[in-house]
Amino acid sequence: MIERERDECVNGSGATDVHVSVLADEIIAGLAPRSGGRYIDATLGLGGHTARMLEASSPDGRVLGIDRDPEAIARARARLLPFAGRVTIVEGHFSEIEMHAARHGFLPVHGVIADLGISSLQLDTGGRGFSFLHDGPLDMRMGPVVGETAQAMLERLDVDALAEILRSYGEQDRPRAVARAILRARDEGALSSTKDLARVVERAVGRRPGTAIHPATRVFQAIRIAVNRELVELERFLAGLARLVVPGGRVAVISFHSLEDRLVKRAFEGPKAEPSPHKLPVAPDVEPSSWLRVSRRPITPSAAEVERNPRARSAKLRVAERV
Ligand SMILES: C[S@@+](CC[C@H](N)C(=O)[O-])C[C@H]1O[C@@H](n2cnc3c(N)ncnc32)[C@H](O)[C@@H]1O
CATH class of the missing domain: 3.40.50.150 (Vaccinia Virus protein VP39)
Structure with missing residues (x-):
């Protein structure tokens, strides 16, 4: 697919x-x-x-x-x-x-x-970290040297705060379950790239049959909106x-x-x-x-x-x- x-x-x-x-x-x-x-x-x-x-x-x-x-x-x-x-x-x-x-x-x-x-340009440059189609660091800052990266933000959030970001900025289904899966991967040292994040989310929510939209799409959107205070x-x-x-x-x-x-x-x-x-x-x-x-x-x-x-x-x- x-x-x-x-x-x-x-x-x-x-x-x-x-x-x-x-x-x-x-x-x-x-x-x-x-x-x-x-x-x-x-x-x-x-x-x-x-x-x-x-x-x-x-x-x-x-x-x-x-x-x-x-x-x-x-x-x-x-x-x-x-x-x-x-x-x-x-x-x-x-x-x-x-x-x-x-x-x-x-x-x-x-x-x-x-x-x-x-x-x-931002989406298609793997090193900027906006896309799960390209492997890259969890950065996602639109201005690449100012402010906190997605990685740094995920290091400091707890489940409640991350679930709230996923719910309000991604309109994500089951935000707490997804937040828990992401933070578990972080604590195990298995969350350092866009592909890692996409994999964790896909494992947590599964794929909806018949859709070409990756299950991590809303998570990436939510984290990007939070990082850039959009x-x-x-x-x-x-x-x-x-x-x-x-x-x-x-x-x-x-x-x-x-x-x-x-x-x-x-x-x-x-x-x-x-x-x-x-x-x-x-x-x-x-x-x-x-x-x-x-x-x-x-x-x-x-x-x-x-x-x-x-x-x-x-x-x-x-x-x-x-x-
Ligand atoms: C969709 S693109 C614009 C494309 C442009 N209209 C064109 O025709 O090439 C959005 C741009 O807005 C910039 N941007 C997003 N939020 C911004 C903000 N708060 N302040 C300044 N620039 C911002 C992004 O860095 C990005 O380059």
């Missing part, structure tokens, strides 16, 4: 030198860049979406690209050479987007995009956007799993008014939302895109306009 990692949080073609950006036409249509505009790509990756933003905003639109991964930045820098003078690239976290925007003259901006998760990063990013984007400016976000999509959806919906207890006509006592959703439903890839790039399968794009 062909083993497939679930498409969550990854994009690209699988071959790092033939990188394919997910929902590229749709995100550009949603952002609607124009010449003279200032835009931010909060997840530069290999620069695919940024290149499209620069083309669509020529001759003089500018883009600030942010990524926490220096390897991705080096690749994007080379790819974006033809646009030198119109693109600024910074290594950093998108939770600090306001600081980066202010520092580089992108305040306010006419639009922001984010394409969440990990890139094909949901905290996303919440901070979303919270800062309204202070950054001009009225009429757009934000377009691609997410790859329900935990992210829920946060994005909620941020664009804005606060909900409490209904009046007696159905009396009272003014709602909440701030109106800063955003107008451009489409109610998320935009998903066409069958042709999924055929070309199976990793795009679970992508969801939401676009909102600053009011």
Whole structure:
């Protein structure tokens, strides 16, 4: 059986030198860049979406690209050479987007995009530890020198804490049983690589007949989200956007799993008014939302895109306009 990692949080073609950006036409249509505009790509990756933003905003639109991964930045820098003078690239976290925007003259901006998760470069480089299809150290840090590795995190967690991570970030079935199996392997000294982790999980939960999805997929997702504090990063990013984007400016976000999509959806919906207890006509006592959703439903890839790039399968794009 062909083993497939679930498409969550990854994009690209699988071959790092033939990188394919997910929902590229749709995100550009949603952002609607124009010449003279200032835009931010909060997840530069290999620069695919940024290149499209620069083309669509020529001759003089500018883009600030942010990524926490220096390897991705080096690749994007080379790819974006033809646009030198119109693109600024910074290594950093998108939770600090306001600081980066202010520092580089992108305040306010006419639009922001984010394409969440990990890139094909990260997933397909065994040494980064994101994939059970390639043997590698249990690292999983998006920025490869900052913070705790997956190995270090697993060294310090107890069963309760690991089970909670697997449950809330991986929506894992039987999280305690899986956590116990992982920590038993750790205590026996049998947990030092991605293949070790995949083997332990497969032994603990077995394979669901007829599925090409490896049983360790959710465990890898959960550990990666915890190591990189991905949901905290996303919440901070979303919270800062309204202070950054001009009225009429757009934000377009691609997410790859329900935990992210829920946060994005909620941020664009804005606060909900409490209904009046007696159905009396009272003014709602909440701030109106800063955003107008451009489409109610998320935009998903066409069958042709999924055929070309199976990793795009679970992508969801939401676009909102600053009011
Ligand atoms: C799916 S890839 C983006 C691919 C890109 N849109 C393209 O077309 O090439 C996601 C990128 O976001 C980066 N990233 C994820 N979380 C981040 C964060 N909190 N701050 C900055 N960059 C982040 C990852 O390092 C990765 O390179």
